[in-house]
Amino acid sequence: MNTFVVEIRDTIFPSLSSKDGPLPPLLVAMTLVTGLVDAYSYLVLGHVFVANMTGNVVFLGFALAGARGFSIGASAAAMASFCAGALVGGWLARRAESDRGVLFTRSTVIQSLLVAVAVALAWLGGTEVAPGYRYGLIAMLAVAMGLQNAAVRKLAVPDLTTTVLTLTMTGLVADSALVGGPGSKAGRRLVAVSAMFLGALAGAACVIHSHAAISLSCALAVLAACGAAAFMLLKSRPAWAGA
Numbered sequence: 001m002n003t004f005v006v007e008i009r010d011t012i013f014p015s016l017s018s019k020d021g022p023l024p025p026l027l028v029a030m031t032l033v034t035g036l037v038d039a040y041s042y043l044v045l046g047h048v049f050v051a052n053m054t055g056n057v058v059f060l061g062f063a064l065a066g067a068r069g070f071s072i073g074a075s076a077a078a079m080a081s082f083c084a085g086a087l088v089g090g091w092l093a094r095r096a097e098s099d100r101g102v103l104f105t106r107s108t109v110i111q112s113l114l115v116a117v118a119v120a121l122a123w124l125g126g127t128e129v130a131p132g133y134r135y136g137l138i139a140m141l142a143v144a145m146g147l148q149n150a151a152v153r154k155l156a157v158p159d160l161t162t163t164v165l166t167l168t169m170t171g172l173v174a175d176s177a178l179v180g181g182p183g184s185k186a187g188r189r190l191v192a193v194s195a196m197f198l199g200a201l202a203g204a205a206c207v208i209h210s211h212a213a214i215s216l217s218c219a220l221a222v223l224a225a226c227g228a229a230a231f232m233l234l235k236s237r238p239a240w241a242g243a
Helices: 003-012 023-044 053-065 072-096 100-125 131-155 166-174 186-209 213-234
Strands: none
Touching (some): 003 023, 003 186, 023 100, 023 186, 053 072, 072 100, 072 131, 100 131, 100 213, 166 186, 186 213
């Protein structure tokens, strides 16, 4: 079977006895969540990301230079909240030690609770979000995504960072056989890129053609499903989970 197809299959439908077990498809789902959440934050909360901190650094520069449509406060709030979430994620990683299954489950449960609060705020705030709701949403979502980033970093599944695609896309080309590289792992990397794209597409469609809060509601549903799946799979204490 073609290597490209095998990589896609093993990312979406991996063997539970493999090194990472079910983590690859779970992290693909988390990548979808990132697209949904960032679509909402950028389109509804005013040119701010809650998962992509590279974008916020750039946006903060734009805002400081006086560019219209960008907010110093929103960018700064997102970055500060994201760091707070990463701090919590780092603490959870320390507590879980080498147990990847426990880390994924606990971090996903907490992230789901944070996003659930954001969903409530989104429905209450409506499409034209008032300033009070706006900063509450930025804080809740950025903390949730910072937590996700810290946990995923500790899980260390190759090419599935769930939020940052710059290195993924670089590796897709720079490691290819076309330049004498070791192989670009194109299958897995394209799955990650596609998941982010589909999340962003679905999130934007919700914002533009329906109710903006549906985007966050979908993200919450995916997170809840991931947490439930991990919890059920952990009952047998599989090797992929760790300790």
